[in-house]
Amino acid sequence: MKKLVIIPTYNEIENISRMIDTVMALDGEFDMLVIDDGSPDGTAAVVRERQAEFPERLHMIERKGKLGLGTAYIAGFKWALERDYDYVFEMDCDVSHNPDDLMRLYAAAREGSDVVVGSRYVQGVNVVNWPMSRLLMSYCASKYVRIITRMPVCDATAGFVCYSRKALQTLDLDAVRMKGYGFQIEMKYSAWRLGLKVSEVSIIFIDRQEGTSKMSSGIFGEAFWGVLKLPFRRIKGKKEVV
Numbered sequence: 001m002k003k004l005v006i007i008p009t010y011n012e013i014e015n016i017s018r019m020i021d022t023v024m025a026l027d028g029e030f031d032m033l034v035i036d037d038g039s040p041d042g043t044a045a046v047v048r049e050r051q052a053e054f055p056e057r058l059h060m061i062e063r064k065g066k067l068g069l070g071t072a073y074i075a076g077f078k079w080a081l082e083r084d085y086d087y088v089f090e091m092d093c094d095v096s097h098n099p100d101d102l103m104r105l106y107a108a109a110r111e112g113s114d115v116v117v118g119s120r121y122v123q124g125v126n127v128v129n130w131p132m133s134r135l136l137m138s139y140c141a142s143k144y145v146r147i148i149t150r151m152p153v154c155d156a157t158a159g160f161v162c163y164s165r166k167a168l169q170t171l172d173l174d175a176v177r178m179k180g181y182g183f184q185i186e187m188k189y190s191a192w193r194l195g196l197k198v199s200e201v202s203i204i205f206i207d208r209q210e211g212t213s214k215m216s217s218g219i220f221g222e223a224f225w226g227v228l229k230l231p232f233r234r235i236k237g238k239k240e241v242v
């Protein structure tokens with residue numbers, strides 16, 4: 001089975017090389033696709049240098065300017081489908097997600113789930129080193145999503161996710177509207193509404209040690225108002241699944 005980890009980057013020079021080393025060393029041969037939005041700190045240059053070590057497994061798409069988390073993942077999903085990957089993973093570059101947990105998400109997908117969420121909240125609250133204000137905002141956001149959408153997912157905003165090829169072929173990727181962290185909610189909600197099996201695997205989330213968070217009030221606002229509209233949208237999948 002071909003497996004691809006997609007990692008969007010913007011100014012992640014402190015973390016990218018360590019992330020490459022960790023993913024490349026995992027059992028199961030995960031390939032990696034970095035999608036860099038014109039990082040001025042030289043993140044892309046580091047990836048290009050490391051590609052010489054892993055020419056068949058480390059890939060990169062370079063984009064001009066900050067085009068948004070959602071558009072980065074959509075570009076990555078389409079890239080993966082064109083190259084016949086069976087399972088595609090979303091993961092942050094800041095090492096807040098433990099790469100060793102990729103195998104746990106993969107195992108759940110192999111057991112029949114179409115979308116597997118690495119969940120901070122499915123078994124209590126498993127977040128380390130976040131200030132209380134950030135933790136409350138994240139936890140309450142997921143509760144808010146469940147109340148508005150009735151989607152049975154405890155961590156709707158999670159950014160550590162495995163999608164099967166079937167899921168990505170079923171979802172209409174061109175119809176996804178939200179670009180920031182609201183994208184994570186919209187993808188899970190659309191999958192659930194289309195009848196795909198969505199499950200959660202408990203993980204421990206550890207706040208970044210290096211670099212700067214990309215969260216902003218604009219990203220939060222898009223997600224807040226976008227969620228209110230989701231129950232009134234007609235969610236349609238692709239007409240044909242290959």
